[in-house]
Amino acid sequence: MRLLRNLSxxxxxxLDIETVPCVGCHxxxxxxxxxxxxxxxHALRREKGWISHASHIDPLPDHLHAAALFEQAGIYAEFGKIVCISLGCFYYDKQERLRFYVKSFANHDEAQLLREFSAILEKKPEHWLCGHNNKEFDIPYISRRLLINGLGLPPQLDTAGKRPWEINHLDTLELWKFGDRKSFTSLSLLAAMFGIPTxxxxxxxADVARVYYEDQDLPRIVHYCQKDVITTARLLLKFRGEEPFTDEAVVYADEASVLMRRV
Known part of the structure; x- marks a missing residue:
């Protein structure tokens, strides 16, 4: 992959994000x-084939009621919110060893979380954004939630009117497809294929909404989100024909200022 080999x-x-329904219950x-x-x-029931376009079930089974389906609301930016964004960056130390810094923005106040995240992107507008399925999910979701919260788009997300080669987004799912549009390959499956820890x-x-609203355990969600970022970064290195960094090479930034000094 020439692009990856030439990429600094x-x-x-x-990046990776974790989302939940905008409220705890329907x-x-x-x-x-x-x-x-x-x-x-109503549209989902037909789109997913739960009810055929030619039929209607009355009464609906309990699991197809709007209240029951609300547990899926977090995947839609109009009905969900972001509770964590984890951001990682590669860095070479004084001995030229590859390190990977991870910083998470987690907050019950979504607007504050997005402001802090955007500040990093504003500081480094030339940086690429890499994620797994980020072109279809993470990037559109963040962009929509920024606008809903009355916030501006940082340079990497302000893509309207840009040519495809001017948009600095990398998607490991898209790279893996090699033009094949028939199926979705999960990050877990790719990790297994390349011998990367799951x-x-x-x-x-599927557990994030429950952990957030019922367990009220945001730190657990942060840890999960960070693992996705680390796995994606290791996968990117594999795509470049390089060996992934070890756990010892991962550094967790406690403050945004630490990460901003490192990049």
């Missing part, structure tokens, strides 16, 4: 949003 690792941010939605969520569910040894994305 110290100009790459690796009944907590504002009345208008309840109606709009029902409309969304990031899913504790919770998965």
């Amino acid at each position: 690792l110290d100009q790459v941010f690796v 009944d907590d939605l504002a009345e208008m949003l309840q109606h709009l969520w029902e409309h969304k569910c 990031p899913k040894d504790d919770i998965t994305g």
Whole structure:
């Protein structure tokens, strides 16, 4: 992959986000949003094949009611929110050893989380954004939530009117497809294929809403998000034909200022 071989690792941010429904349960939605969520569910039932376009089930099974389906609301930027963004960057120490710094922005206040994240991108507008399925999920989701929160788009996310080669986004899922559009390959599967430790040894994305609202354990979500970033970074190195860094090479930045000094 010529692009990857010519890419300077110290100009790459690796990112991952964790999202949850905007409120803890369907009944907590504002009345208008309840109606709009029902409309969304109506489309989902047919899109997913749960109900055929030619039929209607009345009454609906419990698991297809809007309230039951609300646990999936976190994947939609209109009905969800971001609770964690983890950002990693490659760095060479004084001995020219490759290091990987990880910083997480986690907050119940989504607007504050997004401000802190955007400040990093504003500081390094030439940096690429790398993630797994980030072109379809992470980047659009962050961009939409920024606008919903009344915040501007940092340079890497302000892509309107740009030519494809002017957009500095890297997607490990897209790279792996080699033009094949038939299937989705999970980060866990690719990690297994390349002998990289799995990031899913504790919770998965399906558990995040429960851990956030029921367990109220945001640090656990942060840890999970960071593992995805580290795995994606290791996968990127494999795609370049290089060996991944070890756990000892990972440094967790406690403050945003630390990460900003390192990049």
